[in-house]
Amino acid sequence: MNLTRSHEWTARRLLAYGAGILAESETLDVEQHLRSCTECRTRLAAIRPPAGSDPRHLPASLIATWPRSSRLLVGADRDLVVRHLHQCELCRASLEFVGYSEVLASPQHAAPSHWARLGRRWTAWAWAVGVIGAVAGAAAWLLVNPASSLRNRTGWSLLDPRGRAAAAAKVTIETAVDSLARSGLRLPEPGYRGHALDVGVVTSISGLVLVLPPALQPPTPEIGVRNMTITLLREEQEVGSHQGRFYALGDAIRLRPEDRLEAGLYELRFSLAPADSAGKPLEFVYRLRVR
């Protein structure tokens, strides 16, 4: 690699290098170039943390623009910030200093960019295969498990305003959280007939991360845009609910109670809206035992 090419190549990677996310071989190449290139070293100096800042604390730019910036935090990142604030007096004091409370603004839901990109790339035959596969999968699942996991949604459903008004939500259901979060519980495929899943103690600090099985991932973009309602019930009383697009579920969800979740048996229901008004919602039910 000649010096000029190496210079351009390095310049395009300085931000990734500064974030520490380059691959091992690229990191070695960048460092080799930096040794001989004053200009790149000077450019890199621009992203060193300034004097007085500590990367272990919330960035000053985040605190200074907290109501707008905290909206960008979603999933596990949001949890990490909440936990940090809970433990870090300096960051709490910094927020108070600029006149903001430590409460994060409601998250901004990202557009389904990967679905959009996927949709653009899919050819007609791929769409056909996907739809047929989804239909076949659903049909097979219905044959195996006709009663317990698929029900016609009527009566107390969240889609029913009566059900929604029945009880105030006490548990927040967050979607698209980090599926690699520590202590996440992997949900079995729908149709699971075993005992209730033992989820241990659920508190407001960590909540309960549930990693979704493939059946709870949209098989096609068309199905992905349908509404998915998640409801958490205890003794037939709704204690939490969430409604959004199927694709927005992501790989994992989190149940976060206002306080410690009362011990007992809970039902977690996923209800996928039908493709048209004549259809019936598809429902997946899990039983959870909270200690």
Next chain:
Amino acid sequence: MGPQAQNPSSSAPEWEALHQVARQNIRARLRSLPAGTVEDLSREVLVTLFRLSRRERLVDPEALIHTLAHRVCVDHVRRQRGPTGRLDPVLDAESPLEAGGADSPSDIPADMLELFRFLVLERFRDLDFPCQELAKRFYVEQSWSTVAEQMGLRHPTVIKRWARCIQQVRRLVRTQQGRLWEWARSVSPR
């Protein structure tokens, strides 16, 4: 800001006056900034100053503001250029700066690079203390050679250890949604 400011020491700085100095410094460096952005950046300067004041008594806060305001303006220009923009060298504090592109105070106000570093450190705090130590040293020094020297290790050894640490985060960069991860994808070369 101002009325809520707490006195961090017995000789508490005049925060409102310092805030005004920060605004003036920023306006002088980036003349075309909208008022909202000037307010964001001046507040950012004040947050750093406040944190410094918690650590030690501020001898000459106005001089510090001068330095911090310059750095905040340099960072602002970088943020405006976006994740694929080239980095500029840090010029001396008197050099004028050119704001890059359209300025919209509501668009990604936080510094994504700093936020990304913070969240990587927080993840490692949970999962792996040695990785957190590596990350902390690298984010401060921005040089694996220096980190290797500090830790008495060979340069390739440190980079190899880091590659193992960051593997999971690199996977998240490829898969996670949200503005922060989109930013991380944008800075990662294809």
